[in-house]
Amino acid sequence: xxxxxxxxxxxxxxxxxxxxxxxxxxxxxxxxxxxxxxxxxxxxxxxxxxxxxxxxxxxxxxxxxxxxxxxxxxxxxxxxxxxxxxxxxxxxxxxxxxxxxx
Numbered sequence: 001x002x003x004x005x006x007x008x009x010x011x012x013x014x015x016x017x018x019x020x021x022x023x024x025x026x027x028x029x030x031x032x033x034x035x036x037x038x039x040x041x042x043x044x045x046x047x048x049x050x051x052x053x054x055x056x057x058x059x060x061x062x063x064x065x066x067x068x069x070x071x072x073x074x075x076x077x078x079x080x081x082x083x084x085x086x087x088x089x090x091x092x093x094x095x096x097x098x099x100x101x102x
Contacts, residue, residue: 033068037061038076045086045102053077054096070095 040062044051053060053073061068074095080086090099 029067030072033064033072034075036064037068037072038079041073041076041080041100042085045080045100048102050089050099050101052090052097052099 037060040060044056044059051059058065060073064072077086077088077095077098077100081088086100086102088098089101090097092098
């Protein structure tokens, strides 16, 4: 949405600028994606599954596929690992190659 930018005159008479409203929308979508991906990763681990992240992207991303980014998954995995809710069986340079487990 940021790449498209506003059309001429879009901001005229507007309460919020195009950049402000797009930025707020993107932040909201990213926060929702973060929560959903964290729930998905928790569900994988709660089911007792050991998983290489790249092997089942649908379980990791769920309905946020196309919205969530690798950074979203990285934050979810690090947060859950720090909280002691998962462990990295194999830690690789690329996040997609990491293996998570309960």
